[in-house]
Amino acid sequence: MRLTLMFPMFLLAACGTGSTTDTSGGSDTSGGDTSGGDTGPNGYGDGACVSGEKWTGGNRESEDMNPGQACIECHSSSDEAPSFAIAGTVYTNYDEPKNCNGLDGATVRVTDASGNTYEDKTNSVGNFYISSRDARIKTPYTAEVEFADGTVATMAGEQTSGDCNSCHTQDGAEGAPGRISNFAGQ
Ligand code: HEC
Numbered sequence: 001m002r003l004t005l006m007f008p009m010f011l012l013a014a015c016g017t018g019s020t021t022d023t024s025g026g027s028d029t030s031g032g033d034t035s036g037g038d039t040g041p042n043g044y045g046d047g048a049c050v051s052g053e054k055w056t057g058g059n060r061e062s063e064d065m066n067p068g069q070a071c072i073e074c075h076s077s078s079d080e081a082p083s084f085a086i087a088g089t090v091y092t093n094y095d096e097p098k099n100c101n102g103l104d105g106a107t108v109r110v111t112d113a114s115g116n117t118y119e120d121k122t123n124s125v126g127n128f129y130i131s132s133r134d135a136r137i138k139t140p141y142t143a144e145v146e147f148a149d150g151t152v153a154t155m156a157g158e159q160t161s162g163d164c165n166s167c168h169t170q171d172g173a174e175g176a177p178g179r180i181s182n183f184a185g186q
């Protein structure tokens with residue numbers, strides 16, 4: 001019984017329609033907590049592609065390809081595709097769909113376990129990548145993204161995979177809050 005009560009509460013928090021007239025709920029207080037600390041990865045928006053533009057070129061050779069998809073996962077299974085130490089896409093919101101073009105001109109900075117820092121600026125579709133030839137990332141690494149207005153989003157935890165979009169999916173995988181984005185700074 002206790003467990004079945006938890007579930008609807010979580011849904012309410014996530015969609016934010018908020019009528020906490022749940023009645024059944026006893027005096028559980030949770031009602032007024034709009035701070036949304038734990039609303040879950042999909043509590044942020046409507047899943048729109050903010051730029052309104054999408055990649056439609058499939059795997060055609062281009063640095064603008066497949067924004068939002070797990071670059072390294074695919075590249076490592078192809079002989080033609082370059083080998084990346086770090087790659088991904090930066091967006092304006094957490095919940096943007098794959099192939100949606102992201103945010104130009106953000107600087108992605110990775111500091112590895114030896115203290116070496118590597119960075120790349122996102123291109124016109126928000127993609128960034130650092131070749132395995134240019135970086136030997138000693139793991140675990142930390143990462144931050146500096147946006148054009150000077151705000152910085154920092155990943156609190158350390159990671160070992162350089163395939164940023166594998167966790168920073170539309171829904172957010174492995175605990176990530178969705179896409180790498182400047183949403184928190186807005
Ligand atoms: C589903 C597979 C797949 C995904 C996902 C993918 N790529 Fe690729 N990528 C390829 C293939 C295949 C090639 C080689 C194409 C060729 O040589 O014809 C390639 C080539 C490239 C190239 C070389 C282009 C050139 O002009 O030489 C870049 C840069 C690149 N990809 C960046 C990315 C980035 C950044 C991402 C993630 C946002 C990504 N790719 C996601 C399959 C993929």
Ligand code: HEC
Pocket residue numbers: 086087088108109110143144145153154155156157158159160161162163164165166167168173174175176177180181183184
């Ligand atoms: C294995 C999963 C995983 C990978 C790979 C990963 N991240 Fe994260 N990222 C997370 C999780 C989980 C969080 C939220 C907790 C935290 O900040 O550590 C996060 C948070 C972030 C944030 C802060 C988000 C916000 O809006 O406050 C940024 C920025 C970020 N990651 C950038 C990156 C970049 C850049 C890469 C690739 C170089 C990367 N991440 C790779 C899991 C991952």
